Amino acid sequence: MKAMLLKRALQLVTVVWGVGTLTFVLMRSLPGDMAYRIAASRYGQDNVNSDAAALVRQELNLDQSAFVAYWHWLLDLLQFNLGHSLVSGLPVIDAIQHMLGHSLLLALSGLLISILIAVPIGLFCAWRGNPLDSVFMGLSSVIRATPVFVLGVLFILLFALHWNWFPVAGFGTPAHLVLPALTLALSLAAVSNRVVRDSAKQTFQAAFYQFSKVKGLSAWQTFKRHGARNIAVPVVAFFGIQLVSMIEGIVMIESLFSWPGIGHGLAHAIFARDIPVIQGAALVMGMLFVALNTLVDILCLWIDPRGAREA
Amino acid sequence: MKKTLRASQLVGLGLLIGLLAFSVLGMAFSPYSISQQDLNAVLDAPSSAHWLGTDHFGRSMLTRMAYAVGLSFALGVLCVVTSSLLGTALGVWAVWGGKRVDHVLGMMVNILLALPGLVVVLLFAAIVPGSFWILYLAISLVQWVEYFRVVRAITQNVIQSPARQSSEMMGFSRWYQFKRHIWPAIAPSVFTLAAFGGANAILTMASLGFVYVGIQPPLAELGLMTVELFPFYSDAPWLLAQPLVVIALMVFGFHLLAGKRV
Numbered sequence: 087m088k089a090m091l092l093k094r095a096l097q098l099v100t101v102v103w104g105v106g107t108l109t110f111v112l113m114r115s116l117p118g119d120m121a122y123r124i125a126a127s128r129y130g131q132d133n134v135n136s137d138a139a140a141l142v143r144q145e146l147n148l149d150q151s152a153f154v155a156y157w158h159w160l161l162d163l164l165q166f167n168l169g170h171s172l173v174s175g176l177p178v179i180d181a182i183q184h185m186l187g188h189s190l191l192l193a194l195s196g197l198l199i200s201i202l203i204a205v206p207i208g209l210f211c212a213w214r215g216n217p218l219d220s221v222f223m224g225l226s227s228v229i230r231a232t233p234v235f236v237l238g239v240l241f242i243l244l245f246a247l248h249w250n251w252f253p254v255a256g257f258g259t260p261a262h263l264v265l266p267a268l269t270l271a272l273s274l275a276a277v278s279n280r281v282v283r284d285s286a287k288q289t290f291q292a293a294f295y296q297f298s299k300v301k302g303l304s305a306w307q308t309f310k311r312h313g314a315r316n317i318a319v320p321v322v323a324f325f326g327i328q329l330v331s332m333i334e335g336i337v338m339i340e341s342l343f344s345w346p347g348i349g350h351g352l353a354h355a356i357f358a359r360d361i362p363v364i365q366g367a368a369l370v371m372g373m374l375f376v377a378l379n380t381l382v383d384i385l386c387l388w389i390d391p392r393g394a395r396e397a
Numbered sequence: 398m399k400k401t402l403r404a405s406q407l408v409g410l411g412l413l414i415g416l417l418a419f420s421v422l423g424m425a426f427s428p429y430s431i432s433q434q435d436l437n438a439v440l441d442a443p444s445s446a447h448w449l450g451t452d453h454f455g456r457s458m459l460t461r462m463a464y465a466v467g468l469s470f471a472l473g474v475l476c477v478v479t480s481s482l483l484g485t486a487l488g489v490w491a492v493w494g495g496k497r498v499d500h501v502l503g504m505m506v507n508i509l510l511a512l513p514g515l516v517v518v519l520l521f522a523a524i525v526p527g528s529f530w531i532l533y534l535a536i537s538l539v540q541w542v543e544y545f546r547v548v549r550a551i552t553q554n555v556i557q558s559p560a561r562q563s564s565e566m567m568g569f570s571r572w573y574q575f576k577r578h579i580w581p582a583i584a585p586s587v588f589t590l591a592a593f594g595g596a597n598a599i600l601t602m603a604s605l606g607f608v609y610v611g612i613q614p615p616l617a618e619l620g621l622m623t624v625e626l627f628p629f630y631s632d633a634p635w636l637l638a639q640p641l642v643v644i645a646l647m648v649f650g651f652h653l654l655a656g657k658r659v
Contacts, residue, residue, distance in 0.1 A: 097507060104508035109520065231649035233600050235607045236641050239623065243630060334515040334604075341608045352516065353608050356523040368520065372512050 087387060094380045101372040106163050107156075109365045114152055120359060121146070124172045127358040146172060159365075168369075169362040178366040181351065186370060188257065189347030193336055195263060196270030203275040208282025209317075212290060222279070229276035234335045238269045238342045255344040266343040270335050278321065278328060285320040289313055319390045326382040333371060402656075409592075409653025416466055416647060423463025431464050432456065432615040440633040450636055452622075453629055461617035462639055468618060469599045469647060472533060476598035477591045479537040484544025485587060489579060491545070492552045493571070506542050514539035515601060522605055527613030532605065536598050543594065547586050555582045592655035596648045603644050619644050 121143035126134045128142070162169060168178040211219040229237070245265060246254040252264050289295055290313070298308045337349030344350065348367050355363035402410065435455035443450045449458035491499045509517070514536075521535035522528075555561055561578040569577070599619075605611030606620025614621065622640040630637045 100504070100507055105512060108508075108512075227652065228649070231596075231652050232645045233603060233648065235604060235620070235623070236644060239627065239637075239641065247630070330513045333513040337513075337515055337519070338604055338607070352519065353610070356519060356610060359523075364520070364523075368512060368516060371516055375513065 090383055090387075091380070094376060094383070098373065098376045101376055102163065102369065105369050105372045106160065106365065109361075109368050110156055110159055114155070120361075123359045127173050127360075168366045171363050172360045173358050173363075178362045181363060182348070182366045182370055185346060185348045185351045185367070186374075188345060189336060189340070189349065192263070192266055192270065192340070192345060192347055193332060195267040196274065196335075197332070199267055199271035200274035200278065203271060204279035205282055205321075207275075208279040209286050211279070211283045212286035219283070223283070226276040226279055229272060232273075234269065234273045234338045235342055237273055238265070238339055241265050241269055242342075255342075257345055262343075262345075266339050266345050269339055269342075270332070273335055274328060274332060277331070278324065281324045282317070282321055285317045286313070289316045292316075315389055319386065322382060322385050322389060326379055329375060329378050329382075333375065405653050406656045409650045409655075412646060412650035413654065416643070416650065417470055420463045420466040420470065423459055424467055427457065427460040427463060429457035429460045431461050431617045433460075440629055440636065442633075442635065449639060450633065452626060452636060458636060458639060461622065462643065465617040465619045465622060465640070466643060466647070468529070468612070468616070469602060472529070472536070472602050473595040473598045473647075473651075475533050476536045476540060477594045479533075480540035480594060481544050481587055481591050483537070484541035485548050485583065487541070488545040488548030488583075489552050489575065491549050492556050502545070506545060509539065509542050514597075515604065518601055518605065519608075519610065522610045526610060527616075529612065532602055532611060536601050540594050540597065543590055544587060547590060548583050551583045551586060552579055555579050589655050592651050596651035596655075599644070599647055599651075 122134065122136075122139040124146070125138040125142045129138060166179075168182070170177055171181060174181075207222055211222050232240075242254055242265065245251045253259075253262050256262050295308065295312050298312050299305070303311065333349075336347060337352065339345065340347045340350035341353050348371060351363065352367040352371075354360075355367060433456060435451065438447070438451050438455045440453055441447055441451040441455075447457050447459065449462060452458055452461065487502055491502045517539050518532070518535040521531055521538075525531045555578050558578070561574060564574050564578060602611055602618065603620030603623075606618040606622075607624055609621070609624065612618040612621055614625070619640045623637070623644075626633075626637045626640070
């Protein structure tokens with residue numbers, strides 16, 4: 087347990103340094119005059135001249151040498167000072183907090199719905215077997231092959247434009263959350279229901295499971311005593327792998343539905359060359375990633391204490 | 398190494414070959430170019446002149462789809478070849494090259510894995526907007542890690558095996574040991590990863606096109622075409638359906654070809 091936490095802490099430090107350096111290097115090597123682009127996104131494309139660009143350059147110290155800028159950036163990072171947005175002038179940390187809240191809301195509701203879909207279907211398929219098994223597995227293969235944004239576009243066409251049940255995009259009311267969360271949930275569930283099914287099938291066929299039925303426990307008792315935990319271990323471990331596709335899904339879905347989260351913010355910041363926001367958003371994503379992975383590790387240990395002895 | 402494909406894998410292979418044939422034939426025999434506009438024939442339904450109809454600028458959809466599919470395949474194959482070679486080579490090297498090599502490579506991998514792949518690709522795409530080669534570079538950079546981790550894990554077992562060790566003691570070269578002991582062990586996993594990698598590369602390019610930081614107009618790219626044709630969904634739903642269906646078919650084909658799931 088301790089070794090695991092220490093390893094994760096080390097990873098977090100690597101992540102902060104790595105992401106910081108990577109984004110710094112990438113941003114320094116952007117072609118074109120940075121000051122000019124920032125001035126353009128501040129004052130509009132038509133109102134930019136070299137005076138405005140010079141003003142921006144002076145104000146933001148854009149003429150520092152790369153090494154000095156890198157040193158300053160690391161120092162700021164150590165104090166968790168992410169700086170101000172180059173476009174809006176507001177502190178990055180506020181913007182990120184705001185975006186993080188929306189992203190977490192979307193991620194958690196998507197995850198919750200995906201669990202509600204995947205676990206019952208997976209268990210049912212393993213329990214009942216063919217022909218329902220083949221139908222559901224075929225269906226999830228098809229959904230899996232559909233990219234997240236194609237799924238989202240189809241949902242918008244059907245539920246928002248054709249039937250007018252939910253708003254097309256935006257945020258604010260619970261109705262706005264339905265389509266993005268459902269898109270995310272379906273794309274996650276299409277993969278994880280297979281894991282639930284495989285894991286459940288393996289457990290149901292195991293000798294210890296058969297034996298507990300033979301010795302006279304009811305189906306429900308057997309499942310509760312011997313099934314649930316054993317099935318859960320691979321499923322929870324798989325969630326750690328699925329985190330990547332969840333975060334990628336969030337980037338796409340937020341852009342598609344204009345959901346004001348981190349992914350949407352990152353895409354916009356890249357257009358506007360808003361370096362502090364890009365760094366902040368990438369950093370928060372990396373840290374969130376490590377934090378969630380740690381959570382998955384702890385959860386795995388809690389469900390299956392056998393792993394603790396090996397580690 | 399003899400390998401027989403299962404029925405579902407054959408279906409996947411057939412699907413991909415069909416799409417490739419469509420792309421090659423379309424590029425070779427279409428009388429139109431991807432940017433040739435005909436404003437008298439905008440949003441046309443499929444006809445004998447334009448087999449798949451025309452888009453909002455009167456450009457031939459068949460030609461554009463053929464080029465878009467070709468672009469996706471080119472990127473997918475390039476990324477798979479690069480990342481599988483790099484990942485396999487480094488994965489074997491990490492085990493064979495001693496502790497220090499393993500540590501350095503492990504650290505590199507951890508830094509790369511710290512960010513979700515799409516975010517890394519987005520950052521790279523920001524440097525040179527609309528460049529095919531930057532996309533290729535970024536996607537390969539993200540994907541080799543997968544091969545590396547799997548190959549390293551399997552190779553570690555093979556290296557410890559008595560068979561490989563006696564082979565070394567008999568004085569066989571490293572290349573022979575790789576061919577005889579390591580490659581047969583890792584080949585099925587590398588093949589599966591490659592099939593998924595192809596699907597992911599195509600998907601990533603379409604995703605970037607969809608958020609408008611990938612390939613830029615007037616080039617034809619599946620994700621970009623989805624965005625371009627979206628406003629006309631009620632006038633010409635068959636146009637919007639084309640890129641959507643083709644992306645799904647390509648990804649589905651690669652998934653079927655992979656056979657098993659990772």
